[in-house]
Amino acid sequence: MKKINELSIKLDNRSLYLRSLVVKCLFGGGRGHMGSAMSLIEILRVMYDYVLKYNPKKPHFLKRDRLILSKGHGCLALYAILADKKFFDKKILNSASRFNSILGGHPEFGKVPGVEASTGALGHGPAIGLGMAIAAKLKNLNYKTFIVVGDGEINEGSFWETSMIASKYKLDNFHIIIDYNKIQSYGKTKEVLDLEPLKYKLESFGYKVDEVNGHNIVNLKNYFMKLKKKLKKSTALICHTVKGKGFPFAENNPFWHHKNFFTDKEVSEINKYLGKNRL
Amino acid sequence: MxxxxxxxxxxxxxxxxxxxxxxxxxxxxxxxxxxxxxxxxxxxxxxxxxxxxxxxxxxxxxxxxxxxxxxxxxxxxxxxxxxxxxxxxxxxxxxxxxxxxxxxxxxxxxxxxxxxxxxxxxxxxxxxxxxxxxxxxxxxxxxxxxxxxxxxxxxIARGGEEIINNKNDKIKIGKGLIKKKPGRLLFISTGVMTQKVMAASQELKKDYGIDAGVLHLGTIKPLDGKILRYWLPKVERVITVEENFLEGGFGSSILEFINQNFNNSKIKVKRIGLPNKFVTKYGSQDELHKYYKLDKKNFVNTAIKMMV
Structure with a gap:
C-alpha cells in the first residue's frame, strides 16, 4: 500500500509532453477541467501505448478494444492522447471549447474520432460499456471494454446497478478503471461522500479488484499485461492518483478542478513545470 | 395490445x-x-x-x-x-x-x-x-x-381494446389515419382515446346531425404534417383528445402545428385531456376516465358547444 500511495513520483518526458498537449487545450480555449485531466494522463498513456487495440485511420474497426472515458470532464487528457496517436491533428487542440471546435468541454461521439460515447453526465459510461461488452459475447468477438470512471462519479447509483449486472453475467471483457484522485468538485471525497472501504465494496459487487499507483507507468503496464489471462469475472482497478498531477500549485487543490481563466502568473507557473515542453 | x-x-x-x-x-x-x-x-x-x-x-x-x-x-x-x-x-x-x-x-x-x-x-x-x-x-x-x-x-394501453383498424388502413409510423371524414368539426386523437372519440362522432351524427370527423394519430412525434396540412384548412373546429396532461402534451403539439403552419388561422381548437394535478382516486381506468371526463358524453357536449 505504501508504494501505491507514494504519489510524489517524478514524471518522465512523455508524461510532461502529454501534459503540454492538455495545456494547449487549456490555453487555446481559456478554460477546462485541468485537475481532472492531469490525474488521468498516465492511465490513458499506458492504455494507448501498450494495452488497447485501435487504428486511428479506422477508429470504428470492429475488433478494436472499446475505451469509454466516463468521467467526461477529464476529456482534455483523452484529446491529448488521441491527438498524439494521430486520431486527429494536434493543431486542433488549440481550438478546444471554442465555437466551431470538435473538442468540447465533454467528449462527443461522432465529433471526435476515437471517442466511443458522449459522456459528461456522470455514471453513464459503465452501462454503455456493459452493453458493448455483452454485444461482444453475442457477436463472439474478443474485444475488451474499458471504462474510466472518476471517484466522485461512482457516487452515482447507476454505477452500482451496472456493477451488479456485470457480475451476474461474469463478464470477463468488462473492465472498470477508477481515477481515485480523492478530490471531487466540492472537496475531499472522504468528506463529501466517503467511498471507503472502496476495495471491499467493489469486491462485494463481484469485481476482481486491484490497486495501483496511477502515475507509475511500469505498475500500470504490468497490471494490464496480466489482464490477458481470463478471469471469468469483471475487473476493477483502483488507480491512486493526484488531482492536478505535475503542477504542485494545482495538486490536490479543488480550485484547479475546473478553471475558466488563467492569469499571466499561472501561465508562467504552468510552463515552468512543463520544462522543455513549455508552450 | x-x-x-x-x-x-x-x-x-x-x-x-x-x-x-x-x-x-x-x-x-x-x-x-x-x-x-x-x-x-x-x-x-x-x-x-x-x-x-x-x-x-x-x-x-x-x-x-x-x-x-x-x-x-x-x-x-x-x-x-x-x-x-x-x-x-x-x-x-x-x-x-x-x-x-x-x-x-x-x-x-x-x-x-x-x-x-x-x-x-x-x-x-x-x-x-x-x-x-x-x-x-x-x-x-x-x-x-x-x-x-x-x-x-x-x-402501451391496457389491452382488450375494441379493434378499430383493419387491413384497409395504411398503418405506418409517422402516418395518421382519417377514421371519419369531417364536416366543419374534426376530432384529433391518439391512443385508446380514438375508440371513445369514434363513438362520440357516431352519436353526434345520429342525434344532432353533426359531421364530426376523426383523425387518429398513432404517431405523436413526428406529427404527420401531410395529413394535418390537408385536413385542417377544411375544418373550422378542432377538438384534440389525449390521456395525458394538457401541458406540453398531444393537443399542445397540434396547437403548435397550427401556429407554425397556418398564418391567421381561424380554426378554433379545444383540447381535452388531464388537468395538471396528481390523481387522488383509485378504482379502474374507466372510472378515472369518467371522473376526468375523458368519455363520450364530454366529447359530445364539447362538440355541441363548439358548434353553436
Missing amino acids: RQTCLNTVFELAKRNKKVVFVGSDLGPGVLDSFKKKYPDRFLMEGVAEQSIIGLASGLAFEKFRPYVNTIATFITRRCFEQVLVDLCLHNLPVTLIGNGGGLVYAPLGPTHQAIEDISIMRSLPNLTIISPSDAYEMRELMMDTINIKGPLYVR
Missing part, C-alpha cells in the same frame, strides 16, 4: 438476428417462448432502469436492435437523462416499450400513472413516439419499428 406488442418483438427477432429483448424485472413468464428460442438475446435484468437504458445503448452502438420493456413511468421519469444522453443524443435505434400509458394502473396510484409521459418524451430530440389505438395497429406499427433509425417510445 401489450401481448401483441411483445409477440411482435418475438416475430421481429425471428426475422432479424440483431433484435434483443431487454426487460426490467417483468412479470413471471413474459416472453417465455422468446427466452426458450433465443436465450442469448433475451436479457431480463433487475430493477435497474438507468443501467438498462445504458446497456441498451451499448448494444445499439454495436449494431443490435434492443427492445426495452418496463412500466412507462419508470422509462420516462426515472431514467430521463439516460434516455436523453445514451439514446437520443447518440440517436441510437433502441425501442422503449412503456406499459401502462395513461391511467391504466388506476388502482396503483400516482407513482404508476403515466399521464405526463407524452409531454416528457415530446421534448426529446430524435425520439419517435407512437401510441396505437388497438392490437391491430400495434402489430403493424411494431413491425415498422425495425425501419426506424433512431430511438422510439411505444405507449
Whole structure:
C-alpha cells in the first residue's frame, strides 16, 4: 500500500509532453477541467501505448478494444492522447471549447474520432460499456471494454446497478478503471461522500479488484499485461492518483478542478513545470 | 395490445438476428417462448432502469436492435437523462416499450400513472413516439419499428381494446389515419382515446346531425404534417383528445402545428385531456376516465358547444 500511495513520483518526458498537449487545450480555449485531466494522463498513456487495440485511420474497426472515458470532464487528457496517436491533428487542440471546435468541454461521439460515447453526465459510461461488452459475447468477438470512471462519479447509483449486472453475467471483457484522485468538485471525497472501504465494496459487487499507483507507468503496464489471462469475472482497478498531477500549485487543490481563466502568473507557473515542453 | 406488442418483438427477432429483448424485472413468464428460442438475446435484468437504458445503448452502438420493456413511468421519469444522453443524443435505434400509458394502473396510484409521459418524451430530440389505438395497429406499427433509425417510445394501453383498424388502413409510423371524414368539426386523437372519440362522432351524427370527423394519430412525434396540412384548412373546429396532461402534451403539439403552419388561422381548437394535478382516486381506468371526463358524453357536449 505504501508504494501505491507514494504519489510524489517524478514524471518522465512523455508524461510532461502529454501534459503540454492538455495545456494547449487549456490555453487555446481559456478554460477546462485541468485537475481532472492531469490525474488521468498516465492511465490513458499506458492504455494507448501498450494495452488497447485501435487504428486511428479506422477508429470504428470492429475488433478494436472499446475505451469509454466516463468521467467526461477529464476529456482534455483523452484529446491529448488521441491527438498524439494521430486520431486527429494536434493543431486542433488549440481550438478546444471554442465555437466551431470538435473538442468540447465533454467528449462527443461522432465529433471526435476515437471517442466511443458522449459522456459528461456522470455514471453513464459503465452501462454503455456493459452493453458493448455483452454485444461482444453475442457477436463472439474478443474485444475488451474499458471504462474510466472518476471517484466522485461512482457516487452515482447507476454505477452500482451496472456493477451488479456485470457480475451476474461474469463478464470477463468488462473492465472498470477508477481515477481515485480523492478530490471531487466540492472537496475531499472522504468528506463529501466517503467511498471507503472502496476495495471491499467493489469486491462485494463481484469485481476482481486491484490497486495501483496511477502515475507509475511500469505498475500500470504490468497490471494490464496480466489482464490477458481470463478471469471469468469483471475487473476493477483502483488507480491512486493526484488531482492536478505535475503542477504542485494545482495538486490536490479543488480550485484547479475546473478553471475558466488563467492569469499571466499561472501561465508562467504552468510552463515552468512543463520544462522543455513549455508552450 | 401489450401481448401483441411483445409477440411482435418475438416475430421481429425471428426475422432479424440483431433484435434483443431487454426487460426490467417483468412479470413471471413474459416472453417465455422468446427466452426458450433465443436465450442469448433475451436479457431480463433487475430493477435497474438507468443501467438498462445504458446497456441498451451499448448494444445499439454495436449494431443490435434492443427492445426495452418496463412500466412507462419508470422509462420516462426515472431514467430521463439516460434516455436523453445514451439514446437520443447518440440517436441510437433502441425501442422503449412503456406499459401502462395513461391511467391504466388506476388502482396503483400516482407513482404508476403515466399521464405526463407524452409531454416528457415530446421534448426529446430524435425520439419517435407512437401510441396505437388497438392490437391491430400495434402489430403493424411494431413491425415498422425495425425501419426506424433512431430511438422510439411505444405507449402501451391496457389491452382488450375494441379493434378499430383493419387491413384497409395504411398503418405506418409517422402516418395518421382519417377514421371519419369531417364536416366543419374534426376530432384529433391518439391512443385508446380514438375508440371513445369514434363513438362520440357516431352519436353526434345520429342525434344532432353533426359531421364530426376523426383523425387518429398513432404517431405523436413526428406529427404527420401531410395529413394535418390537408385536413385542417377544411375544418373550422378542432377538438384534440389525449390521456395525458394538457401541458406540453398531444393537443399542445397540434396547437403548435397550427401556429407554425397556418398564418391567421381561424380554426378554433379545444383540447381535452388531464388537468395538471396528481390523481387522488383509485378504482379502474374507466372510472378515472369518467371522473376526468375523458368519455363520450364530454366529447359530445364539447362538440355541441363548439358548434353553436
